[in-house]
Amino acid sequence: MTTQGVQLIIEDSHAVMDNGILQVRISKPGGFVTGIRYNGVDNLLEVLNERDNRGYWDVVWSEAGSTGTTGTFERIVGTSFRVIVENEELVEISFTRTWDSSLNGKLSPLNIDKRYAMLRNSSGFYSYAIFEHLEEWPAFNIPQIRIVFKLRKDKFHYMAIADDRQRFMPLPDDRLPGRGQELATPEAVLLVNPVEPEFKGEVDDKYQYSSDNKDLEVHGWISSETPTDPATGFWVIIPSNEFRSGGPVKQNLTSHVGPISLAMFLSAHYAGEDLVLKLQPNEPWKKVFGPVFMYLNALLDNDDPLWLWEDAKIQMTKEVQCWPYDFPASEDYQKADQRGSVFGTLQIRDWFLSDDYIPAEGAYVGLAPPGDAGSWQRECKGYQFWTRVDEEGSFSISNVRCGDYNLYAWVPGFIGEYWNKLVLTITPGCQINVGDIVYEPPRDGPTLWEIGIPDRSAAEFYVPDPNPKYINKLYVNHPDKFRQYGLWEKYADLYPNEDLIYTVGVSDWTQDWFFAQVTRKEDDDTYQGTTWQIKFKLENVEASGTYKLRLALATANVSELQVRVNDPKEDPVFTTGVIGKDNTIARHGIHGLYRLYNIDISSVLLVEGDNTIYLTQAIATGPLQGIMYDYVRLEGPPIPFP
Missing domain, CATH: 2.70.98.10 (Beta-galactosidase; Chain A, domain 5)
Incomplete structure (x- = not known):
């Protein structure tokens, strides 16, 4: 040295x-x-x-x-x-x-x-x-x-x-006209005549x-x-x-x-x-x-x-x-002795799963500028400080810059957002103990059925193999196969004449629930919206009861999700309106902004025996629109407690 x-x-x-x-x-x-x-x-x-x-x-x-x-x-x-x-x-x-x-x-x-x-x-x-x-x-x-x-x-x-994400890369020359062919977006280029022949037939895209x-x-x-x-x-x-x-x-x-x-x-x-x-x-x-x-x-x-x-x-x-560093000379950069810390314990209360509190192991707990539930994922002016909760539910957030914050959290395995509207003011050297805090995830009644895992990602659903004409060799036999180009086109290959139908108790979401509800390209180069069906049985329907459909979305791009129950021609019982410009489908992602919708389903819409929920993505002007689901759950009516 x-x-x-x-x-x-x-x-x-x-x-x-x-x-x-x-x-x-x-x-x-x-x-x-x-x-x-x-x-x-x-x-x-x-x-x-x-x-x-x-x-x-x-x-x-x-x-x-x-x-x-x-x-x-x-x-x-x-x-x-x-x-x-x-x-x-x-x-x-x-x-x-x-x-x-x-x-x-x-x-x-x-x-x-x-x-x-x-x-x-x-x-x-x-x-x-x-x-x-x-x-x-x-x-x-x-x-x-x-x-x-x-x-x-x-x-x-x-x-x-x-x-598990490293490789020899093509040259920038390979993306130029004559060597590369631009695909659905300018960033995605098929290498047709690369300098090194080993890259021929691969797709290169920075995303x-x-x-x-x-x-x-x-x-x-x-x-x-x-x-x-x-x-x-x-x-x-x-x-x-x-x-x-x-x-x-x-x-x-x-x-x-x-x-x-x-x-x-x-x-x-x-x-x-x-x-x-x-x-x-x-x-x-x-x-x-x-x-x-x-x-x-x-x-x-x-x-x-x-x-x-x-x-x-x-x-x-x-x-x-070494963070925060001790050498930056700008007075705007706060050193360790100018910062504070927050600690506490996070537990979960979900009566359907347990009569006791559940330690929020693996939860993300963070400080971000004051807002409302989930506002941290759209926050871009201030600073954020996050940590993970240990197996006992304890957390500590250290080296927090001075300022005003709210405490936020979300827990893999549970839907929704924790938010504490109490403003925490961080001052130099402070150690704020927020004590035992409890997150009660949205829950009205017992789970009748569920699809997916509430983890803010669509990764657990069926991700198809790519078209062999459009591959990135890195992601062949790779857990991140969703990063391959053009997977949205595989939906019409799998469902050429009718849309996805998922039968509760029979279907497997890892094989039978496509990772993205996308549009379908027609023969005349136009696009159509798609309607997915969830079929399920109810042995009993509680008269005058209200059921709850929880729809957690992992991402949306210029979409409108409509929900109908047992009659696909009736007006929707719920619509998101036009949502999302996440562009996750085009950019080979598996999640964008998280959205949760809690929808009341009146018992008069349900029947004993066979039922169907219709999920329609109604906007269809191009191939890169659609939504990815994180998790879907139907709850029965609230259970009265003695």
Whole structure:
């Protein structure tokens, strides 16, 4: 290990951070990472790209009142350079850009301070940024904030995002016209004439490599080893989810063909406009994104390049354990002694399952800005802090930034949301004991039947094998087979003439319940809505009773779910109206935003013997619309207690 201190070299157009292990070259005052020298390689970033298109922060923004998830793409260009800290242990430098009314309509109305930092003996560097919107500035929307690193395509060919999600990747050239054929969406490309023949016939789509925030801690690339260049790893490590929007199961992009690695802070992917940050008139806002760590490693005595992935995971664990970091110099970044903690015990009360309280083992418990039940999954302006409950129901949320929060929770295996409207004010050093809290999941009567597992995902349902013309080899014989392209087209293959019929007590939801209720393409290239049937028997129907249908949806995309009972031609007893712009089907996901509907079914609609519930997805203008169910349950009328 080197003992050289960190050096900062300031040139006319660049600043260079050097600790003897690596050198990072950053343009000034723009603040673009133009070069990373490491392990004998002069630059790991793509030297064929322009200097502002190698390592950069960007934002997508749109004017107030705009709808949708798109806007103006803006690489964030610094206009002022400052040295914040410079000593042998740490260098931190700042690239700021300020906004005023003369820039209205030209740049996002934000003050942005991009920071880069390097520590002694650290095989990498850090970046974070402070975004600020002043009260008197225009209202506007932000669909996306991220950091992008574009690596050398002649060196980095192997990508790793999880133990079971890693592979050699195609080249970006393979996606170009003549080598690639665009499919249903621009991101999905069939490789018809790739440079390397082994990729011929595969589909490449960056969304096939998305991950939940809770699983998205480290990802990156390993370079190909040559006699002159030993294998090198480039990794993006995200040590905390506190600055990312949407909670622990929000999905974000990771790495993809380029070779490109991302640190996503804010995005509307798998959620739609609900996760576009909308700053209102006269609304001040400030948020710190990061730091994230760009980690470099190289083979030493070990000759297996995959050791670099194992080492990156070890480094990720170290970074997580060091959170919150003690080195960031911005006063907006709160250190450990400026934070507080919350702890308690969560139990479940469901009289149908047990007369006793049930420890909420495995539950997700979190602090997020005050809202209402489930608002955390649409929250994108503040900070969130989540943990898992242990087997006894205990939880502890530590290192919480000062501020006001509500306590939220959800429990795999149970429907609905826990929300405590009591505002918890975190102050430096506080330790708030919320005591024993009880979640009572929605429950009116006994379960008559159920379909699926209430885990906010459609993964337990039937996911078909892909069309062999459109495969990603990574996901062949893989538990995440839902990530294959074009699975929505398999529904019409399985049900060419009539829609899915599920018979309670006979059918198996793992084989007989298609993972997504999608549209059906007709011969004239139009699309039709689909109606699924749930057939079930009732030995007795309680007169004047009210039954309850619980419909938990894992995602929806421009859909309207209508419910009818025993007569498919009658007006629906319930409709969701038009819901969802999650785009999960197109993006090879298995969940988006969670939605729960609790529907009263009058006993006069039911009969003793055979009954049918009709579930119609009525909107059909294209192939990528539909819903995914998380869980369906029918409850009998409430049971009177003595």
